[in-house]
Amino acid sequence: MSLRSWLRDGDGVNWPAVLLLTLALVVCGTTLVAASTSSSAFDPYNPAWDGTDDFRDVIETDEDVEGELVRETERYEEVPANETTAIIIAPEETYETEDAARVRQFVEDGGTVVVLENVEPNANDLLDDVGADARTDGRLVLDQRNYEHGPAMPIATAVANHSRTAGIEQLSLNYATAVEPNNATVLVATSDYAHLGETADAELDDEAVLDSYPVATTEAVGDGEVVVVGDPSIAINVMYGEPDNAAFLQRQYAEDEQVLFDVSHTADLPPLAGALLTLRNWPALQALVGLLAIATVIGTTRRPPGATLERIRLRLSRAQGEGGRSGERGRLSDTERAAALRESHPDWDEERIQRVITALNRSRSKRSD
Structure with a gap:
């Protein structure tokens, strides 16, 4: 039917x-x-305001780079380090010894790692293991003068003259923290009217220190480079389009040919996305799925199953009965069968109709024997 x-x-x-x-x-x-899709914050498959779906889509559709989501740190050992940038956004778990060692070797071999974090300690642990000097402070940067929608959303306009900030005039922050540069080079800092607070509504009291606080740094480690940004929110969907967040993020991998979106230590990917990534990374599995698909198509189109033949035979028998025929002499001819099949299955082509008639004749011949 x-x-x-x-x-x-x-x-x-x-x-x-x-x-x-x-x-x-x-x-x-x-x-x-x-x-x-996902509902986890900073997840590349979360299309809501707090996901990074827009950023992921830009990377994957950029014709100048090859974007890839990475679920295992072994991938760092397989890519050409001096042509690759890895982006790590708000890791939820600590990079254990082997994982951290792979990232460090990747940087020392010439790779670039961009770490975005504000309040959690996992990023600082990774920075220590990689050999970087910069650290995130963990307290919120509040600016009482240069902000958008409140002091906890400061606009950082102190932008250094550097290749990683070319064309950038500001960063639009959202619950950011300061970056302690130590020996790193400051890329972007707040205005001189910023201070640090434990909460977004921390008051500007006598103990608050008004100053310009770094929020993005870069430093050389081995033959590579480590960029630290004190605000992972510049990558989320609601903030990605704010001035000049998208341009700054894209600038970090502009000189490379490959981008690794490292999700190895964040929330689990959605089932379908995870399955597609697994399929993409296993050529043998791709071949198996392809063969199964071909076999399924052949099995459903080349030869009708027995149950289908029985239904067709029943319809033809009904057509024979309605025509007043009975017995062997009243059997439908192949021409009449073809006409009945065309009427009941207008979507079938002539080749398929002839295959069905042949199959019916073969089935009748076996029953007669």
Whole structure:
């Protein structure tokens, strides 16, 4: 039975079937969305305001670089380090000894690592293991004069003349922290009216120190470079388009040919996204899936299954009965069968109709034997 005939009954539209099909489509659509998206903050498959879906999409569609999501740090050992930038946003877990060693070797071999973090300690642990000097402070940067929507969203306009800030005039921050440069070079800093606070509503009291606080630094480690940004929020969807966050982030990998979006120590990816990444990274699995798909297509199109032949035989028998024939002499000819099949299956081509007739004749011949 075709979908069209199933959706119609003798008097017109088969509304129960239509409603059932609609419900099935809604359920399938909802399941697909749930399996392909995430609700975790900073997740590259989170399309909500706090996800980094927009940033990921820009990297993957950039024709000048090859973007790749990395779930295992072994990937750092496989790419050409001096042509690659790795981006790490707000890691939720500590990079253990082997993982940190791979990142460090990648940097020492000429790779660039961009770390974005504000309040959690995992990034500082990684910076220590990699051999970088810069550290994030952990307290919030508040600016009582240069801000957007409140002091906790300062606008950092002190931009250094550096290749990593070419064309950048400011960063629009959102609950950022200061970066202690130590021996690193400051790329971007706040205005002179900023201070540090434990909370977003911390008051400007006598103990507050008004100063210009660094929020982005860069430093050489081995043959590579480590960039530290005290605000992972510049990469989230709601802030990515604010001046000049997108331009700054894209500038960090502008000189390289490959970008690794490191999600090895963040929340688990959505099931469908994880499956696609696994399929992409395993050529043997790609070949297996391809063979299964081809076998499925061949199995459903080249030879109708027995159950289908039985249904066709039943229809042809009914057509024979309606025509008043009975017995061997009243058997439908191949021409009559072809006409009946064309009427009941208008979507079938002539080749398929002839294959079905041949199969029916072969089946009848076996029964006669």
